[in-house]
Each structure stands twice: as C-alpha cells, then as structure tokens.
Amino acid sequence: MSDRRRFLKSSAAVIGGVAVGGIKPAVAQRMDDTSGEYWSLGYEPNTPDDPRVYGQRSRYVTSLRTYNPKRTRATDDIHTPLQDIEGFVTPAPLHFNVNHGSAIPDIDPSTHKFMIHGMVDKPLVFTMEELKRFPSVSRFHFVECSYNAAPPERRYPDATVARTHGQTSCSLWTGVPLSVLLKETGIKDGATWIVAEGGEAKKRTKSIPLSKALDDAIVAWGQNGEPVRPEQGFPLRLVTPGYEGPANVKWLRRIKLGAQPWIAHADNPGHTTLRPDGKGRWFEFEMGVNSVITRPSGGQQMPGRGFHPITGLAWSGGGAITRVEVSTDGGRTWDDAQLEGPAHRFAHTRFYMPWKWQGGEAVIMSRATDEHGDVQPSLHELNQIYGVQTDYWLKIKDSRGHFNPIQPWRITAEGSITNAVWEI
Amino acid sequence: MQYGKFSLVILVTTLIINSGACAQVRTYPDLGTTPSAEQLKDWDISINVSGDELPPGSGIASQGETIYMQRCVGCHGQNLEGTSLGKPLVGGQGTLGTLTPKKTIGVYWPFATPIWDFINRSMPPNLYNIPVDPSQKLTADQVYALTAFILYKNNIIAENEVMDRETLPKVEMPNRDGFIPTNLDDVLDYRGRGCRAGTCP
Numbered sequence: 001m002s003d004r005r006r007f008l009k010s011s012a013a014v015i016g017g018v019a020v021g022g023i024k025p026a027v028a029q030r031m032d033d034t035s036g037e038y039w040s041l042g043y044e045p046n047t048p049d050d051p052r053v054y055g056q057r058s059r060y061v062t063s064l065r066t067y068n069p070k071r072t073r074a075t076d077d078i079h080t081p082l083q084d085i086e087g088f089v090t091p092a093p094l095h096f097n098v099n100h101g102s103a104i105p106d107i108d109p110s111t112h113k114f115m116i117h118g119m120v121d122k123p124l125v126f127t128m129e130e131l132k133r134f135p136s137v138s139r140f141h142f143v144e145c146s147y148n149a150a151p152p153e154r155r156y157p158d159a160t161v162a163r164t165h166g167q168t169s170c171s172l173w174t175g176v177p178l179s180v181l182l183k184e185t186g187i188k189d190g191a192t193w194i195v196a197e198g199g200e201a202k203k204r205t206k207s208i209p210l211s212k213a214l215d216d217a218i219v220a221w222g223q224n225g226e227p228v229r230p231e232q233g234f235p236l237r238l239v240t241p242g243y244e245g246p247a248n249v250k251w252l253r254r255i256k257l258g259a260q261p262w263i264a265h266a267d268n269p270g271h272t273t274l275r276p277d278g279k280g281r282w283f284e285f286e287m288g289v290n291s292v293i294t295r296p297s298g299g300q301q302m303p304g305r306g307f308h309p310i311t312g313l314a315w316s317g318g319g320a321i322t323r324v325e326v327s328t329d330g331g332r333t334w335d336d337a338q339l340e341g342p343a344h345r346f347a348h349t350r351f352y353m354p355w356k357w358q359g360g361e362a363v364i365m366s367r368a369t370d371e372h373g374d375v376q377p378s379l380h381e382l383n384q385i386y387g388v389q390t391d392y393w394l395k396i397k398d399s400r401g402h403f404n405p406i407q408p409w410r411i412t413a414e415g416s417i418t419n420a421v422w423e424i
Numbered sequence: 425m426q427y428g429k430f431s432l433v434i435l436v437t438t439l440i441i442n443s444g445a446c447a448q449v450r451t452y453p454d455l456g457t458t459p460s461a462e463q464l465k466d467w468d469i470s471i472n473v474s475g476d477e478l479p480p481g482s483g484i485a486s487q488g489e490t491i492y493m494q495r496c497v498g499c500h501g502q503n504l505e506g507t508s509l510g511k512p513l514v515g516g517q518g519t520l521g522t523l524t525p526k527k528t529i530g531v532y533w534p535f536a537t538p539i540w541d542f543i544n545r546s547m548p549p550n551l552y553n554i555p556v557d558p559s560q561k562l563t564a565d566q567v568y569a570l571t572a573f574i575l576y577k578n579n580i581i582a583e584n585e586v587m588d589r590e591t592l593p594k595v596e597m598p599n600r601d602g603f604i605p606t607n608l609d610d611v612l613d614y615r616g617r618g619c620r621a622g623t624c625p
Binding site: 272372 | 450451452454455456457458459463464467468469470471472473474520521522523524525527532533534535537538541542545546549550551552553554556599602603604608609611612614619620621622623624
C-alpha cells in the first residue's frame, strides 16, 4: 500500500460516516483535480473502490431477489421481486436467474468465440470485437422460465408474486440480429432448424426453428445499456423473443444449422409436459399470454381504505399485449385497464387501473389479450382443456410448464392479501 | 459407359451451381474467419437422432458397467435407482398417466442417440466449470459402453449387443410414440398444429 493510500484509509476512519456532500472545500478547486487531500475519502478516485463511479441505490431501498425455497444445488433459482418493479424494465441485478447444472462460468470476452456452421455455405467464427462491428439493434423483450407460475409455485396461500410469477424479467437487449449473421454464412437448401449451444461446462443446447432465427432472434451482448450480466450469459447470449427461457441460450458459443431438431436435453426430456393421459407435449416454444397484478399482491397489507391503484404486468410469447382487463369482484365483472404504451412486442407491458378499496373483502385479478386475439385462460378453462379437476394441479408430482391461468388475489376485510388461484 | 456423357453434364452443372453458392456475396467480408477443420471437429458435439454425427467407436453393456461403477455410481446409485444427487436411470414403468410420473430413460425418452449426446456433453457433472484434465474426459468408446449399459438395464437391448454409430440410432425406444405431434416434421408449425395461448393440443 502506498503512503498516500495508507493516509487515505486512516483519514477515512477519522471521517467515519460523514457524507460526501457534507465536506466543504477549504479553497476553490477544480472538480477534476483529484490530487488534493480534500478528496481523501478512503478510496482512490476513478477506481472500482470509488463508490461514485458505479452508482449505488439508496440504503433505504431494500428490494431483493428471493430464492425459490425448493432450489437445488443444480438449479439455484432466484426470483425477481415483481411487486417492487416500476414500469416494465427489470433492473439487471434483479433479473431472475436459473442455471441447470453449471455454476456461472467466468468467460474472458477477449478470447470468447462464436461459431456458425452446419448446413451453411460458409462456416464462420466471430470474436466479440467482430460481432460488435455488425449493425446492432436494441429491443425490449421478456425472458421467462417455462416453469414460471407453475402449480408448485402457486400452491401456498401466503405466496407472494415474486414466488408465483417471479421467473419472468424484461430487459433492453442489444446485439446483432441472427439473420444478419446467417446472411454472411449463407443457408443451404433444406435447413429448417438450428441448435444453439452454451459455453458453460455442461454445454446446454436447445433446438430452435430456423424460421425463428431468421425472424427476430438476437445475438446479444448488451442488457439495459450494460454488458449482459454473467448470470445472464456474459459475454454473449441468444435472445429468442417470446420463446421459453431455455431457447435464450446463455454463454452462446455455437449455432449449427440442420434439417431436423437435435433432441437436446432441454428439448426432451426437459421442458416437455405430460397430459393426464401420459402423452407428452414437446417443442411448445411460445410462452402463453399472461398477466398478474403486482400491487396489491400476495403477502402485502392494504395501508387503509380509499384510493389504491391496481397495477401489474402483462406479456405474451405471441407478440404485443393489446388489452388487459381487471376484475375486483372475483371475475363477475371486468373493466379495461390502461396500458402504459407503447406496448412492445414480446415485452412486459405495465397496466394500471384506479380503484377505491371500500374496506370489504375483494378478489382482484387480471386477464390479458395479445395481438393474435389469444386470451389468458381462467383456471376453469385450463381444467376443461386438460380434462381435469382443480385438485389435479395440487396432487400431480410433476411440474407443468407453460401454465398461465389468471391469478386472483384475495383481500380480506382486514386488508391482508392471499393467493386465491385455487378458489376461483 | 452408356451414361458417360450424361454424367458429365450433371457434373458440370453441379459444379456451376456449387461455385455459384461459394461466390455468395457477403456484406461484411472483413468480419469473421473460416474455422479450421480441427476447430469444427472439436466444437461440433451435437448428435441428432439420425446418428450421422456420431463418432467412430463402440461398446457393450459389461464394459459400461465397469465404467459406471467407477464414475457414475456415486450419484445414480448401485442399481441405477438414483440418489439425491442424480436421477434414476431405470424404473417407472406404467407411471406416465398417473399422479406420480417417472420420466426415466426407459419410460420417457423417445430416442436413444440423446443418451449418448447427454453423457458425452454433460457427464460426469462439472458444477463449478473447473477445467477438466483431458485424460479424465470420457472417450467415445466409454460413452458407447455406458449408453449400452443403461439401455441393457432398461431391458431395451441385449447384454451383448454392440452400440456404435450404426446400431445406436436404430434402437427402438419404448416411448417413441409418446409425444404429440409424433412426427418431428410436424413440430415446426407451432400455430398450424393448434397451439394457442400457451397450450398445445
């Protein structure tokens, strides 16, 4: 440690908790002159130790992600606190995270390479530096775990919206459209699929239709204006707008083109769902049209009677959200909520409805419609599609992905709020 | 040589078409490099169900059992019954339509080649991305042998049946018709096959 550095540390101890703004310069000094002891605050300016060079949130802000209590060593899943999110963008540090059998790899972007090969005219390998020289796009898209809001997560009356729906997050992703790169490699006749592979030890892969790759998939290095976070795939991830989480392959190192799907582990047996008759559904791709009220929501307490807006998020793997309806009487009557526009395709969309709570019991819920006219089903409608009774979801010892029935919250006369999904 | 002249016409035509494809115009010719044959071979570990990407090599169940008892038994158990660290690799017959379905290889997996791919790609697990000593990596022969052992323990192949790039793709799995749509060519058209609002038929 240099003398100056030691001095800085000791003076910091003396200064203690004095806030930066509370120190007045004795003499006028240029703001960019960091040589004077006036700046002696216990850290070197313009280094990662300096708390001002990468901004911090207020110490009064305590919103945190929460682990799935059932997480395993292999998944280690952690959920977004949707009840605390403002607008429709999820801050990167609060993005949900699930890893399947690999810790987050530590990849040096200066040596990372990405290869496209298979049924192409000319296989190519790109460095990160080369990728960033292509024309880029920035688009808002959600990424959602296919098991978000699955029956086991909604099983508990005291479940919060973080527990029930916290495996979806929305970011501004920046990267090069995969279609631009595939134009460089060329595509051989007969190619209909791609398989995308991650660079972690387990090298998880997912088969994706070539049509999706050409339509709107992004090879992304940016997330909300910063490099993609390590847990989200640094330095490179695939974003397949509206497709289930595993199709958004993290730590992307390779894409191969072919004439059939590869049946990667994430294609089957992973991410398939059983029908009650024992047949499996596979390649379900798009996340269903979905919505949830985030305030007021499970585990919260109404602060008092009177004006209390209802707000939440809606999203769909089918495209843009076109309508969200809200009911405050358990689904007997519905009113259109206001959408905070513009509603981006395959992005979280904030909805809002003014409401006065009169102090009595109320059951509040939301129902979304997307650009295809697809309407979020009620649990009753989903039961009919499956040919089951509600208790099937509580008894089945197998999770159900792509489970998007309407989520009701019950507000008691005392103002406490519980999960009422199985009651309606 | 009855078809000699005709073949020549086809050959020339093919060359013209191919050279046309090679002469494809790139918009950003400065960006990206052509991978070496070695790089392609090292990286290309995907195995599709036709099996044409499988490497040379072979193995039988008894060889697989020896490797299993050294490398796999700790997580998957003495009788492949699974532990808290590894999934069961056998059992579960008749459970798919019940409230306690067991999606084991023998009961649930529709193809045999993904067993090879998964073992080769991901086993033994390396949770913390620690660089692996190449001598510890399973060889193609070992992966064929382990695949044969698992298939044998699920009563899908005989004890002495050799698994290689020819035989493995031909193994008929009990649940091949257990998925909707059954035909892989019908999977692509998501909306055409009736998927709506997050639920497929």
